[in-house]
Amino acid sequence: MAGMLEGKATLITGGGRGIGRAAALLFAKEGASVAVSDLQADSVAETVELINKAGGQAISIVGDVTDPAAVDSMVQSTLKAFNRLDCAFNNAGIAGYQVDAAGKKTADWSEEAFDRMIAVNLKGVWLSMRAEIKHMEANGGGAIVNTASIAGLIGIPTSSAYTAAKHGVVGLTKTAGIEYAKQNIRVNSVCPGYVQTDMTKTAMELRGDEILSTTPFRRMGQPEEIAEMVCWLCSDRSSYVTGANYNVDGGYVAN
């Protein structure tokens, strides 16, 4: 039986670990060739090795999503390797602790931290979409999935720039979904709740009990559970879905 993404050429940003790695492994298992990109060369090489060892097809790309030339080159490298780009998962992102803003309320964020958060988590997604859409428009369409967050749908105390960036991703997704429907490019986002990755270690240390007690499932999500939604949104099985933002959050936003 053919996989959900059989024959599709895909690009994933932030594929070195966490949700991006889980998506890369699932995409490959479902028959896609995968260009795995990340800022961290070691981790991206590890993801690619895992895929290739399991008999899949993957290449590694090292690059920063805040650098427009690097982002254009990610798309070019994917095309060079696979001759096409059918799906993209724009997933690279950072958390508050990575810009020294963990636990800080809105007025306590530094300007530098705010700018870096927006650069990676919002502008990086837009730069990626821009490069991908240009190619997809000229080649009959495609599917793009952006990683937003429950922080793109609700306010989260001490995450102000993160929340602003993720609300921005939701807005970009809705707008591009409308704009490119005629070109057969579907654009959607996934909105994970609290998922067990390196990114959430600090948040869980600071307020893990509160997070789990307000999550109806009373547990964190696993990266693989997010990857399932991303895979479906990239696949032809979601052919009538665009401009949508899907929670995969153990019921957090419904609570």
Ligand SMILES: NC(=O)c1ccc[n+]([C@@H]2O[C@H](COP(=O)([O-])OP(=O)(O)OC[C@H]3O[C@@H](n4cnc5c(N)ncnc54)[C@H](O)[C@@H]3O)[C@@H](O)[C@H]2O)c1
């Ligand atoms: N873990 C969660 O609970 C959760 C919840 C909601 C949304 N998200 C979002 O999911 C995405 C992935 O998060 P994760 O939990 O897997 O985190 P992670 O820290 O495990 O992985 C993020 C990856 O992105 C890469 N990256 C960071 N900055 C980059 C840059 N400038 N250019 C290229 N790559 C860069 C990192 O090197 C890392 O490999 C992020 O966008 C995050 O905001 C995570």
